[in-house]
Amino acid sequence: MIKFEKGVSPFVPTESDPGILEEIAVLKEELKDDLVILGHHYQRDDVIRFADVTGDSLILSQKAANMKKKHIVFCGVYFMAECADLLSADDQKVYLPDMRAGCAMADMANIKEVEMIWDHLTKGTKEKIIPITYINSSADIKYFVGKNDGIICTSSNAARIFDWAMERGKKILFLPDQYLGINTAISKSISEDAIFTLDRLPDEKAIEKSQVFLWNGYCSVHKCFTLDDVTKRRNEYPGINIVVHGECTADVVKASDAFGSTSTIIKMITDSENGSVWAVGTEQHLVQRLAKRFPDKTIMPLSEFGFQCVTMSMITPEKLLATLKEIKHGETKHEVCVSPEIKHYAKTALMRMLDL
Ligand code: SF4
Structure with missing residues (x-):
């Protein structure tokens, strides 16, 4: 349950x-x-x-x-x-x-806590840290990032923004979504040993060896999809295409065929052949709308439950x-x-x- x-x-x-x-x-x-x-x-x-x-x-x-x-x-x-x-x-x-x-995720990054962690990280290393915030964040967090030579990213361009940051610094502080952060870091071949999730304060050694610090926020909706959901859909529909949002957990993203933004998901399904079968790991209103729009394709939520964002x-x-x-x-x-x-x-x- x-x-x-x-x-x-x-x-x-x-x-x-x-x-x-x-x-x-x-x-x-x-x-x-x-x-x-x-x-x-x-x-x-x-x-x-x-x-x-x-x-x-x-x-x-x-x-x-x-x-x-x-x-x-x-x-x-x-x-x-x-x-x-x-x-x-x-x-x-x-x-x-x-x-x-x-937005539950945006609310997980509080400016006072972010400034406290920033102070701790910047005192712990001489290397330049570039803050990146996902667009799903408050204006306060965007302000903090802008003031500290950082940048905003979306789920469509996060990989490109990582490149931008690494051209200007040695380390990244990624806010507020740990999963978009880790999925992007892995896609950029950053070793998992060099990724630190800020569910605790890193000591000096951890600061030195880490390349990416992830704020420990997440989307309550996308976090609900599990590896079991992926396995179940693959068993039920051999050959199914599984596409999930980049806010899903790293194990779900790794087990899926593709991940990306809502625009990526819509484009992939729009461009697919009639008769294709899709399980989609994102908010249920969009999944339902896609299923209605493409009656010649089989489109279902990745989980047997369709998850809805309460605040939306x-x-x-x-x-x-x-x-x-x-x-x-x-x-x-x-x-x-x-x-x-x-x-x-x-x-x-x-x-x-x-x-x-
Ligand atoms: S689905 Fe809802 S909780 Fe998740 S990122 Fe979007 S607005 Fe925030």
Whole structure:
């Protein structure tokens, strides 16, 4: 029996009130000249149907900034709305329909703890350490990274960002996802002996011999997939293709046929032949949508359970409607605003990645 920790639950299909959906459609049409709605792949169908753009967090933020609409409603989680605010112009406002919709992984890296560990690491070696943060992190962590000559990565470009960091330093501090960190380090042929997970403080000897320090955060959803799930699917469907997100654990990634970002997963399945069979290790809303979109392929979750991100699912049609009503009335209760002092260095870290 699986024990579900904070941030993840079994997939629960939802039904929406048709009246609410109708109201959203009417209001969206009314506001259309000034409004863009962004929908992350893990949102429920009755939210994503209203999205003008769908994608992962960075692509959504970039597209929204380029569209120049005054109001950007981000159907996703808090760090994504912060990211959109970093990239948007001063006259654009970013809204999150539920301000409590955080990301369990991003919340695992607290700035005070990160600064304490940084102090310990930098005092323990003369070699330059480059901090990298996965985009799934708070604006505070992005600020810290930007201020310390570091950079942001996504699950699509983490390997390239490791190269960037190793050209500028001897060691990497990777935040906050230990699994994307270890999967990337292994893909770069970094020895597992030179990778230190910060579930304890390294002593001087460990600091000296380690090349990569991994913050011990993880995604509650992707961590649920296990090696047993991979074995079971391979036994049930000989010849099956198994693709998982880079936030899955290292043993799951090693046993799968491929790993990558949500965009990589979507592209691989889109480009595959009709009749192919897929087990997908990512959030269930996306897996379900892919299964519906490609009826000529067999697409199933990697686990017999479909796992859903609890905070992504906090964005409901009711909350989207309430946010649109606020915009109509000039209210800003759900506006996400990164403070100017944090923004400067957080954006520096982001632009280092985008300029590559
Ligand atoms: S799926 Fe994982 S990484 Fe994405 S928002 Fe949910 S907890 Fe965070």
